[in-house]
Amino acid sequence: MTVAEPARRPITGSLLQADGVRFAYGRSPVLEDVSLDVAPGEFVALVGPNGSGKSTLLKVLLGSLIPDRGIVRLFSEDPVAFRDRGRLGYVPQRPSLASEVPATVAEIVAAGRLSRRGWWRPLSGSDRTAVSHALESVGLADLADRPINQLSGGQQQRAFIARAFASEPSLLVLDEPIAGVDAESQRRFRDAIVHLIAEHGSGVLLVSHELSAVAADLDRVVVLKRRILFDGPPSQLTAEGVSLGVHREDLPLWLEGLT
Amino acid sequence: MIALTLPYPFDLHFMQRALIAGVAVGVFAPMIGTFLVQKRMSLIGDGIGHIAFAGVGAGFLAQSGVIAGVALGLGPVWMALVFAVAGSLGIEWLRSRRRASGDLALALFFYSGIALGVVLMSLGGGLNASVLTYLFGQPLTVSAQEVVLIVSLGAAIVVAMLVLRRVLFAVVTDEDWSNVAGLPVGLVNNVLAVITAVAVVAAMQIVGILLIAAMMVLPVASGQLLARSFAGTMRWAVAIGVASVVAGLAASRIWDLAPGGTIVLLAAGVFMVVALVTRRVGGRVPMIEPYAPDEPGAPSHEGAHAG
Numbered sequence: 001m002t003v004a005e006p007a008r009r010p011i012t013g014s015l016l017q018a019d020g021v022r023f024a025y026g027r028s029p030v031l032e033d034v035s036l037d038v039a040p041g042e043f044v045a046l047v048g049p050n051g052s053g054k055s056t057l058l059k060v061l062l063g064s065l066i067p068d069r070g071i072v073r074l075f076s077e078d079p080v081a082f083r084d085r086g087r088l089g090y091v092p093q094r095p096s097l098a099s100e101v102p103a104t105v106a107e108i109v110a111a112g113r114l115s116r117r118g119w120w121r122p123l124s125g126s127d128r129t130a131v132s133h134a135l136e137s138v139g140l141a142d143l144a145d146r147p148i149n150q151l152s153g154g155q156q157q158r159a160f161i162a163r164a165f166a167s168e169p170s171l172l173v174l175d176e177p178i179a180g181v182d183a184e185s186q187r188r189f190r191d192a193i194v195h196l197i198a199e200h201g202s203g204v205l206l207v208s209h210e211l212s213a214v215a216a217d218l219d220r221v222v223v224l225k226r227r228i229l230f231d232g233p234p235s236q237l238t239a240e241g242v243s244l245g246v247h248r249e250d251l252p253l254w255l256e257g258l259t
Numbered sequence: 260m261i262a263l264t265l266p267y268p269f270d271l272h273f274m275q276r277a278l279i280a281g282v283a284v285g286v287f288a289p290m291i292g293t294f295l296v297q298k299r300m301s302l303i304g305d306g307i308g309h310i311a312f313a314g315v316g317a318g319f320l321a322q323s324g325v326i327a328g329v330a331l332g333l334g335p336v337w338m339a340l341v342f343a344v345a346g347s348l349g350i351e352w353l354r355s356r357r358r359a360s361g362d363l364a365l366a367l368f369f370y371s372g373i374a375l376g377v378v379l380m381s382l383g384g385g386l387n388a389s390v391l392t393y394l395f396g397q398p399l400t401v402s403a404q405e406v407v408l409i410v411s412l413g414a415a416i417v418v419a420m421l422v423l424r425r426v427l428f429a430v431v432t433d434e435d436w437s438n439v440a441g442l443p444v445g446l447v448n449n450v451l452a453v454i455t456a457v458a459v460v461a462a463m464q465i466v467g468i469l470l471i472a473a474m475m476v477l478p479v480a481s482g483q484l485l486a487r488s489f490a491g492t493m494r495w496a497v498a499i500g501v502a503s504v505v506a507g508l509a510a511s512r513i514w515d516l517a518p519g520g521t522i523v524l525l526a527a528g529v530f531m532v533v534a535l536v537t538r539r540v541g542g543r544v545p546m547i548e549p550y551a552p553d554e555p556g557a558p559s560h561e562g563a564h565a566g
Contacts, residue, residue, distance in 0.1 A: 084441075
């Protein structure tokens, strides 16, 4: 982290907060004056055209990259120093799953418990309950003992979502989790997220172009293209003529046309 | 040391010592190997073996007094351990910093290691038949002390693997996620590298670089075809590893074959049979078709999710 306190806004209450973040690879800035926050119980979508800095922003928010300027807080802590990682659930964009050796869905999902209870401890009864709960919430309970490389793309992606759910996260961050996923998996995905928010009061930050499945559930949409271009409820975006839910192509087309 | 009464071909003490040492390798090498194969580092055992070979060369030099002061007077095995641990950490460093692909990092160390070993040995005058011992092992001349050493090291490795298996699994299957999840990725990778190096050096003099490296990979290759889970793969790999050792030693006694090579050939033979059989019964379906729709009447057409 760069600058010390104080932030321009109070940081209490936010699960995730960025304030005035600037980041550059070399000389060209990828993020400029980006401010964003996710509160408990909030469902926020982050959208933007390709190359708009979404992936970089996620890395900054999760502590993998250090911003040149500005403040980032994960559970009110510096994300680089943040240790209580079990409170954070993460679904990577394309899980770099090495599938040389078969691994079952249950084995993958059980890995999600490690950061919650300490990676050196054996799994307890409550861990197993959390794992089967996570599997049920994404509709994979029946496929728990199947090798993951025998599942469809959508089912695999749900397994990785279940891995994030297994730690019962207070904050869930998903990077393009439903890109190219079938309608059934999208519906399951939507139900699982809504359930997580309702049951645990978790906050959710979803990076995705395909918001049709969750359009009705979103609290806020944040549009990023190096800067934040829009941050507000989806209805406000719809008022500007952008449809999130009717045609799948509407939002990506509008985003690519942004200047 | 041990007065066992076993039937032919394990009736003689030297065969029993070879059996115990070999079975230990047959257990711990595939356990380590299951993680290495998943990490796409199948050849690291061989790579570390070649670096250890350079250490052996340095050890000979030190013993012959040419560079005694420099090499701290350590014998070949200890020098091999120093080289192997340093080399495996070096390979891991290159891989994790993405300075080189795992494959290229291995090749760099692999070739420099064996070249350095040969040069050092020729300097020290040790380039003779004893070199073959390190490369191919001498299971039939294993001493009681060496059996104790390899069994204790094997036990330590098995315990470490059992304690670390969950976090090792998470890290080798998805390193990026493990980083975000706050798992000690660097530590776990380095521990695996050091364990691999210790295993190679411990087994090298007894069963040879060839056997230890092969036992880390070949039984796992069969296991992953037979099993449907990660834990199952490891169990199959250990079973096949132990069976190859027992059958290989027996065959080498009966037909007077080189024991290390026979064991490896058997493990390779098992893989070929398993590959043919599982292919015929369709045991392993690559990721081409959706496995099954979640609900009857609601087929999921994923389209082209590439395998």
